[in-house]
Amino acid sequence: MISHKIVLHFPTRIVNKPIVSKLIRDYDLEFNILKAQIIPDAEGLMVLELKGKQEEYDRGIKYLKDSGVIIDALSQNVLRNEQRCTHCGACVTICPTGAFELNTTTRKISFIDKKCIACGLCLKGCPPRAMEVRF
Ligand code: SF4
Numbered sequence: 046m047i048s049h050k051i052v053l054h055f056p057t058r059i060v061n062k063p064i065v066s067k068l069i070r071d072y073d074l075e076f077n078i079l080k081a082q083i084i085p086d087a088e089g090l091m092v093l094e095l096k097g098k099q100e101e102y103d104r105g106i107k108y109l110k111d112s113g114v115i116i117d118a119l120s121q122n123v124l125r126n127e128q129r130c131t132h133c134g135a136c137v138t139i140c141p142t143g144a145f146e147l148n149t150t151t152r153k154i155s156f157i158d159k160k161c162i163a164c165g166l167c168l169k170g171c172p173p174r175a176m177e178v179r180f
């Protein structure tokens with residue numbers, strides 16, 4: 046069983062098609078929608094966690110790509126601007142998934158992008174606006 050968090054971009058020409066419902070119906074995958082922004086006749090975006098056997102996952106991803114969906118790994122979209130980060134630690138308590146960790150020796154804050162679900166809370170909570178989400 047594997048699990049991946051991915052970002053799906055739906056170009057305008059396919060945003061009204063039932064692509065995700067077919068993915069869930071025809072492929073043996075568990076899914077969890079973490080964020081969705083689908084507006085009829087405009088570009089759409091969905092952050093999805095997909096779980097299943099590697100073979101089914103690969104088939105599902107191929108189906109999405111063949112349908113015209115553009116896929117990114119989630120970690121490619123949430124970034125920390127290292128020049129701006131002051132290691133103040135505010136994000137450690139804000140983040141619901143524990144994607145920030147304090148190193149008690151150096152007092153520096155690490156950002157573990159694999160834990161991020163792109164909820165966006167740290168964007169507003171970071172005083173120097175060091176966190177960026179690029180979709
Ligand atoms: S809240 Fe912003 S500045 Fe403070 S540690 Fe987190 S990312 Fe860095």
Ligand code: SF4
Binds near residue numbers: 161164166167168
């Ligand atoms: S976007 Fe949400 S989950 Fe990701 S690092 Fe920021 S607070 Fe954590």
